[in-house]
Amino acid sequence: xxxxxxxxxxxxxxxxxxxxxxxGGRSSVAPGPASDPVIVARSVTAGYENRRTKTRxxxxxxxxxxxxxxxxxxxxxxxxxxxxxxxNMVAGFVRPLEGTVEVDGQxxxxxxxxxxxxxxxxxxxxxxxxxxxxxxxxxxxxxxPSKSEQAARVAEALSLVGLTGFEKAYPHELSGGxxxxxxxARALVTKPDILLMDEPFGAVDAMTREAMQAEFExxxxxxxxxxxxxxxxxxEAVMLGDRVxxxxxxxxxxxxxxxVDLPRPRLTGDAKGSLRxxxxxxxxxxxxxxxxxxxxxxx
Amino acid sequence: xNPMTTTSSxxxxxxxxxxxxxxxxxxxxxxxxxxxxxxxxxxxxxxxxGIFFVIWEVVARAxxxxxxxxxxxxxxxxxxxxxxxxxxIAPQLGHSLSNLLIGLLISAAIGIPVGLFMxxxxxxxxxxxxxxxxxxxxxxxxxxxxLILMLGFGNGMQLTIIVLSAVxxxxxxxxxxxxxxxxxxxxxxxVFGAGRGQMYTKIILPFTLPFVISGINQGIARGLVGMxxxxxxxxxxxxxxFLLDRAGDQFxxxxxxxxxxxxxxxxxxxxxxxxxxxxxxxPWRDVAA
Ligand SMILES: Nc1ncnc2c1ncn2[C@@H]1O[C@H](COP(=O)(O)OP(=O)(O)O)[C@@H](O)[C@H]1O
Ligand SMILES: [Mg+2]
Numbered sequence: 001x002x003x004x005x006x007x008x009x010x011x012x013x014x015x016x017x018x019x020x021x022x023x024g025g026r027s028s029v030a031p032g033p034a035s036d037p038v039i040v041a042r043s044v045t046a047g048y049e050n051r052r053t054k055t056r057x058x059x060x061x062x063x064x065x066x067x068x069x070x071x072x073x074x075x076x077x078x079x080x081x082x083x084x085x086x087x088n089m090v091a092g093f094v095r096p097l098e099g100t101v102e103v104d105g106q107x108x109x110x111x112x113x114x115x116x117x118x119x120x121x122x123x124x125x126x127x128x129x130x131x132x133x134x135x136x137x138x139x140x141x142x143x144x145p146s147k148s149e150q151a152a153r154v155a156e157a158l159s160l161v162g163l164t165g166f167e168k169a170y171p172h173e174l175s176g177g178x179x180x181x182x183x184x185a186r187a188l189v190t191k192p193d194i195l196l197m198d199e200p201f202g203a204v205d206a207m208t209r210e211a212m213q214a215e216f217e218x219x220x221x222x223x224x225x226x227x228x229x230x231x232x233x234x235x236e237a238v239m240l241g242d243r244v245x246x247x248x249x250x251x252x253x254x255x256x257x258x259x260v261d262l263p264r265p266r267l268t269g270d271a272k273g274s275l276r277x278x279x280x281x282x283x284x285x286x287x288x289x290x291x292x293x294x295x296x297x298x299x
Numbered sequence: 300x301n302p303m304t305t306t307s308s309x310x311x312x313x314x315x316x317x318x319x320x321x322x323x324x325x326x327x328x329x330x331x332x333x334x335x336x337x338x339x340x341x342x343x344x345x346x347x348x349g350i351f352f353v354i355w356e357v358v359a360r361a362x363x364x365x366x367x368x369x370x371x372x373x374x375x376x377x378x379x380x381x382x383x384x385x386x387x388i389a390p391q392l393g394h395s396l397s398n399l400l401i402g403l404l405i406s407a408a409i410g411i412p413v414g415l416f417m418x419x420x421x422x423x424x425x426x427x428x429x430x431x432x433x434x435x436x437x438x439x440x441x442x443x444x445x446l447i448l449m450l451g452f453g454n455g456m457q458l459t460i461i462v463l464s465a466v467x468x469x470x471x472x473x474x475x476x477x478x479x480x481x482x483x484x485x486x487x488x489x490v491f492g493a494g495r496g497q498m499y500t501k502i503i504l505p506f507t508l509p510f511v512i513s514g515i516n517q518g519i520a521r522g523l524v525g526m527x528x529x530x531x532x533x534x535x536x537x538x539x540x541f542l543l544d545r546a547g548d549q550f551x552x553x554x555x556x557x558x559x560x561x562x563x564x565x566x567x568x569x570x571x572x573x574x575x576x577x578x579x580x581x582p583w584r585d586v587a588a
Binding site for chain 2: 091092093110111113115116117119121123124125126127136137140141170171172186
C-alpha cells in the first residue's frame with residue numbers, strides 16, 4: 001500500500017512540474033484572509049413542491065455562505081438535510097425559492113462550463129468506453145479544442161487518475177473505485193474552475209476510499225480548483241476540507257463552519273494520527289450528535 | 300500506449316485493489332478454452348432434438364395415438380420434402396415471410412417514432428395513451444370481421460392485421476425506454492453541456508435502444524399471431540395459415556405437422572436473430588445484469 005502510494009506521488013511530481021507554469025495567478029491564492037469569493041449564497045431558501053399533496057417541503061432555510069477561490073469546502077450533515085439541494089443549486093439544477101446563489105458574481109441560471117460535477121452513482125454512459133466517457137465533457141461544448149487536443153487531454157486526465165491502459169474498457173468491466181475515477185477524470189478534463197462532488201466516494205469500499213482520497217488530495221493540490229465536497233463521513237470532511245460546513249436537520253441551516261487548520265498533505269502525511277485531527281473530529285461529531293438527538297426529540 | 304508493455308507504471312499508479320494483477324505480471328491473461336466449446340450447445344441441441352424425433356417416431360409407429368392426428372415424424376419430413384419439391388410450400392412460405400417482414404417494417408416505422416414521442420412529451424402521452432392501451436389489450440381476432448368488411452379478403456387485410464398486432468408493443472416499449480432514462484445520466488448531460496439535440500442523440504436514444512429491440516421482439520411474436528389469424532380466418536387462399544387450414548380440411552396430418560414445424564423454425568430463427576442483435580447493440584446489458 002505505502003509503496004504504491006509513493007510510486008503515484010513520484011509520477012505526479014514530474015507531471016506537476018510540466019504544468020507549473022500554466023497555473024498563473026491562481027497558484028498563489030490560498031484560503032485565508034485574502035477574500036476572493038467565487039461561490040456566494042445569500043439567504044438561500046430552497047424546497048420542493050409536491051403537486052399531488054399540495055405541499056412544499058423546505059429543504060434549506062436562510063443559508064448564507066461564501067466559498068473562496070481555490071478553497072476545498074466540505075459539507076457534512078444528517079441525510080436529508082439538504083446537502084445535495086445546495087450543491088444542485090450551485091450546479092444549476094435547482095433554483096432557490098428565496099435568496100440568490102452567485103458564481104463569479106453572476107446569479108446561477110443553469111449549468112455552465114465553469115462547473116463540473118462528480119456524481120455519487122458515477123453517472124457514466126454505459127455504452128461508451130472509458131475514454132469516450134471522458135471525452136463527453138468536451139465534445140458538447142461550442143468552443144471545443146481540436147480533435148488531437150481533445151485526445152491529448154483525455155489521456156492526460158486518465159493518467160492523472162491512474163487509469164492509463166483502461167481507455168477501451170466499458171464501465172461495467174470496472175470496479176466501483178475505477179468507475180468513480182472515470183467520473184473524476186471526466187470532471188477534470190476541461191479544467192473547470194469549480195468541482196462539485198456529491199458523496200463521490202460514498203459507494204466505494206473503505207480501502208479503496210482511502211486510497212482515492214489520497215489521490216484526490218494530490219490532484220487538487222496540483223490543479224488548485226475550488227471544490228465543494230459533500231460527504232457523510234466526518235473523517236473524510238476533516239481530512240480533505242479547508243473548512244467544514246456542518247448543516248443541521250430539516251430544514252437545513254448552517255450550524256457551524258469549522259476551520260481545519262491541519263497542514264497538507266494530510267493523507268500521505270500523518271494528519272490522521274495528530275491530536276488536532278482528533279479534536280476537530282470530536283467537535284464536529286458532537287455537533288452532529290446534537291442534530292441526531294434533536295431529530296429524535298422532534299418526533 | 301500498450302497496456303501490456305507498461306504494466307510496471309500501471310501498477311505504480313493503481314491503488315485500486317480490483318485493478319491489481321492476479322499473477323504472472325500481466326493484467327490480462329489468456330484463458331485456456333477448448334476449441335470445441337462454442338459448438339457444445341449446438342451439439343446438445345442436435346442430440347436433444349434427435350432423441351425427441353426418435354421417441355416421436357416410436358410412439359407414432361406403436362399407434363398409441365390415432366395416426367390421423369399424430370403422424371410419424373418420418374412422414375412429416377417426407378411431406379415437407381415433397382411439399383418443397385412440388386412447389387406447394389415455398390410460395391406460401393414466401394408469402395407469409397414477406398408479409399410478416401413488411402408488416403414489421405411498417406410497425407417499426409410507425410411504432411418507434413410515435414413511442415419515442417409519447418415518452419418525451421407528456422401531452423402526447425396523455426392524448427394518445429387511452430387509444431394505445433385499448434389497442435394493446437384488445438384481442439386482435441376481434442378486429443377480423445371489421446377488417447374483412449373494410450378491406451376484403453386480400454393481402455391488404457392480412458398486412459393490416461400484422462401491423463395492428465405488432466405496432467403497439469413496439470410503441471409501448473419505446474415509450475417506456477424514454478421514460479425510464481436514468482435521471483442522473485440526464486444530469487450528467489446537462490452538467491457537461493449537452494444541448495437538447497445532444498441529449499436525445501447521446502443519452503436518451505442510446506438508453507432506449509435495448510427497449511426498442513425488446514419491443515420489436517414482442518412485435519415479432521404478436522405479428523406472427525396476427526399473420527396466422529389473417530391467413531386462417533381471412534380465407535385469402537395464401538400463406539402458411541392457408542396451408543394449415545387446407546391440410547386440416549384434407550385430413551393431411553403429415554402436411555399439417557410439416558407446416559407447424561416450419562412455423563416453429565421461423566419464429567425461433569427470428570427470435571434468435573433479435574437476441575443476437577440485442578447483444579450487438581447493447582453489450583453492456585449482458586454483463587451488467
Ligand atoms: N427532487 C425532489 N423532489 C422532492 N423532494 C426532494 C427532491 N430532492 C430532495 N428532496 C427532499 O429534500 C430534502 C433534502 O434532500 P437532499 O438535498 O437530497 O438531502 P441530502 O443530500 O442532505 O441527503 C429531503 O427531505 C428530500 O426528501
Ligand atoms: Mg444527498
